[in-house]
Amino acid sequence: MASKKYLLLAGAMSLLASTGFAQVKPSYDALDSSKVPASRMAQFNSFKNNQSDYPAKPRDMWELGLHGGLMMIKGDVHGKPGFGGGVSLRKALGHTFSLRAEYTGSYAYGQDYSLKPTIIANGNPWAQTAALNGGRIVPNYKTASHQVSLDMIASLSNIMFYKSQPKVNWYVLAGYSLLLADVDVDALNGSGAGYDYSGISFTGKRKDILDALKNLQDKKYEQNAPSQGNRTQIGRKDDNQLLRHALNVGTGIGFKVSKRFNIAIEEKLTLPFDDYLDGYTAGAYDGSKDFMYYTNVRFNFNLGNANKRVEPLWWVNPMDFAYNELNSPRRMKLPTPVLPDSDGDGVTDQFDREPNTPAGAPVDVNGVARDTDGDGVPDYKDKQLITPTYCFPVDADGVGKCPDPECCKDRVKATDCSTLVLPSVSFKGSSTKVSSDNEAILASVAASLRSNPACNVLVTGHAGAKAKKGGVDLSSRRVDAVIDYLAEKQGIDRGRFIKQNTPGDAGTVDLAPAN
Structure with missing residues (x-):
């Protein structure tokens, strides 16, 4: 009969596997405060603000279960499948462990198929049958039981590294039960006399023996099994x-159908360490104890407000949030990228085609030192920033040599300083520094002065129309900055410059021939 029970179990599992299950991903989000109880909000806020590494445990639903299946007793008497059913309530302690309280009511049956010594001690309901069969009987029983249990369940398959959420949940369980069992035997026929087994051959096939016993017995189980200590006076039989x-x-496997419902198949063993669950003890022949095993199907429903609770935690993969955060960060504090720039020119080494330009040297978008006039001398070395192409080639300082026209080589060129046109230099705000744009302007001024060595320059600063306080000093420092650049950077003799300050545009220094 046990083989039939396992065949039925295999069929149920095949049916569940063939129906398919909804692939429902839980809505749990570690950053969702609506699922966190008030007692854990401090931890939630600490985690959200990157002050703690661990999220707060969310509220989760309770599980209400209804179960039913086959109940059997393994003992001294050959067991036959009975049936049982009940209700359970389960609550998660974490993602792995949970507690389940459960009630199970059941009937289990047994029928042996060989003659055995009668039981004499502690009352003998088999006395009349034993008298007819030389002191021997064929034990049988019906055991009705009530069982209240509290089990610790460990889920084995919800913490996953290669999938998002579990759809199948394997688990094992262990716990404690308080068991109330009423054991009755069918020892007398309908006339109140013992059974006479003289017409049954106990040397044939087991099936034939069991069929003969079935035809002989009335299955009324009218006698209490032999009494044993620690009996109570409640129940169906006083x-x-x-x-x-x-x-x-025990062990089991659950299949998720939806966020609210799952189906499980479970095998649960109950060991009361008693040898009278089947109404018969082999005594000296066998020192083993009886136990019950319950193969059942469970229909489980999740209870609770889905807006305030997540699914029971054994259906939630705690790695899901971590992997999603790695893929699409919402909480992680990501540092600002620091890209290497060895020469500090503002172009990262990855894109810098000239990664060793001197500090402060002007460069283009590719990090290459600028050469404004294309004479082959970079601007930071070029003392003549804009050299006409007809003056090429230039020397190491970027200064070109412009030849006299053929027609004028033998003439002595008179210097006419009044024809020189010199530009003005502009300053921004209260700056007195010559900008890179002004450097190019002053380089052209220096080139003109080199070509006209007899010409001096009047450098005029302006204190502003209303001569604001400090304006004259600022104007004077700007004039000095222009003269310093032409003298120190371009090599023009300081004796060729004449300074003055007049009213005018306060941000401008004018250059003009002084001759």
Whole structure:
């Protein structure tokens, strides 16, 4: 009969596998405060603000279960499948462990198929049958039980590294039960006399023996099984209830159908360490104890407000948030990228075609030192920033040599300083520094002065129309900055410059021939 039970179990599992299950991803988000109880909000805020590495545990739903299946007893008497059913309530302690309280009511049956010594001690309901069969009987029983249990369940498959959420949940369990069992036997026929087994051959096939016993017995189970200590006077048969502590162990597998419902198949063993669950003890022949095993199907429903609670935590993969955060960060503090720029020219080394330009040297978008006039001398070395192409080639300082026209080589060129046209230099704000744009202007001025060595220059600063306080000093420093650049950077003799300050545009220094 046990083989039929496992065949039925295999069929149920195949049916569940063939139906398919909804692939529903939980809506749990570690950054969702609506799922966090007030008692854990401090941890939630600390995590959200990057002050703590660990999120707060969310509220999760309770699970209400209805179960039913086959109940059997493994003992001294050959067991037959009975049936059982009940209700359970389960709550998660974390993603792995949970507690389940459960009630199970059941009937289990047994029928042996060989003659055995009768039980004499502690009452003998088999006395009349034993008298007809030389002191021997064929034991049978019907055990009705009530079982209240508290089990610790460990989920084995919800913490996953290669999938998002579990759709199948394997688990194991262990716990404690308080068991109340009423054991009755069919020892007398309908006339109240013992059974006579003389017409049954116990040397044939087991099936034939069981069929013969079935035809002989009336299956009324009218007698209490032999009494044993620690009986209670409640239940269907007065003074015949076994009240026992028991250990539970088991395993199961659950299949998620939706966020609110799952189906599970479970095998649960109850070990009360008692040898009278089947109404018969082999005594000296066998020192083993009886135990019950319950193969059942469970229909489980998640209870709670989905807006305030997540699914039971054994259906939530705690790695899901971590992997999603790595893929699309919402909480992580990502540092500002620091790209190397060895020469400090503002172009990162990855894109810098000239990664060793001197500090402060002007460069283009590719990090290459600028050469404004294309004479082959970079601007930071070029003392003649704009050299006409007809003056090429230039020397190492970028200064070109412009030849006299053929027609004028033998003439002595008179210097006419009044024809020189010199530009003005502009300053921004209160700056007195010659900008890179002004450097190019002053380089052209220097070139003109070199070509006209007899000409001096009047350098005029302006204190502003209203001569604001400090304006004359600022204007004077700007004039000095222009003269310093032409003298120190371009090599023009300081004796050729004449300074003055007059009213005018306060941001401008004018240059003009002084001759």
